[in-house]
Every structure is written in C-alpha cells, then in structure tokens.
Amino acid sequence: MVKIEDISLLIDRLEQLLSDSRRIPLTSGALVDRDQCLLIIDQMRVTIPQQIAEARRIQEERDQVIARAEQEAQMIMERAQEEAAQVLNERGLLKEVHDRSTALAEETRRQAEETMRGADGYAIRVLGELEDQLIALQTTIRNGLEILQQDSRIARLTAEDALQDSSAESDPEAE
Helix, strand or coil, X not given: CCCHHXXXXXXXXXXXXXXXXXXXXXXXXXXXXXXXXXXXXXXXXXXXXXXXXXXXXXHHHHHHHHHHHHHHXXXXXXXXXXXXXXXXXXXXXXXXXHHHHHHHXXXXXXXXXXXXXXXXXXXXXXXXXXXXXXXXXXXXXXXXXXXXXXXXHHHHHHHHXXXXXXXHHHCHHHC
C-alpha cells in the first residue's frame, strides 16, 4: 500500500536535489542532475496511480459499508414486521406493534445515517489529503520543469557565447 508520505518523500527528494544543485552565477538558474530528476519523476509516476487506486479502494469499501447498513436495515425492518405480526396474533395489541415497529425503523434509520456519515467523512478526509498531495506534487513538478527549461536556455546561450568568443580569438582579422 502506498502512503501519502511516499509522495511527500519524493517531493522532498526533488526539492532537495534542486536546493543542492550548483547555482549559475548572476542568474537564478542552477545545474541540476537531470538523471536524478527523471528518476524521481518516474517514481512519482508509479506512486501517484497507486494512491489513486487506494482512494478508489476506500470508495468501494465505503459503498460496501453502506450496502451492508442498508441490508441490516432491511433485515431489522422485516424482523420488526414479523414481531409486530406475532404480537398482533398473540395479544391483539395493535398499538404496541405499531410503536415497536416505528421505534425499530427509527433506530435503523439513525444507525444507517450514522454509518453513512462516518464512511462519507472518512472518504472525504482521505480524498482531500490525496488532492492536497497531488496539487503540491503538480506545483513541484511544474517548478522543476521551469528550472530545467531555464537552465537549458542558459546553457545554450553560454555555449553560443563561448563559440562566438572562440571564433573571434581564432580569426585575427575580426579584431
């Protein structure tokens, strides 16, 4: 089972890699180990789908809990009706049957609502945490890509300047 902490750990590793990278003087750019970044991104690609599957599993568990609660409610209602019929047959006390049936139905409804609220709260909490992690991950990846793209542009400009300088030094007529 993949934990939300796994995503956080990968994000921390990516952030540490960016923080530890050598800065390019007079720019906000940095030299980043591309292979390390790609390795971390690949690990994120594996971890995120696992967390989504976990969220789906939680949703399915919630649905199963609700289905069981509804089944129990139905069984309790049937039992209450059977008891009511028995009381009517044995004692002829229609009022007592009606009161017990109503009380059982109300208790069943209350228990089913409580179970559903608990399952909903749990699912909302877990899915909210997953959403927060995914948003943070998306921001980190976007920032990492921007840094890598900026570093690539700086490296290209630096290489072009070096080529122009070496061309000027090797061509004495250029001076």
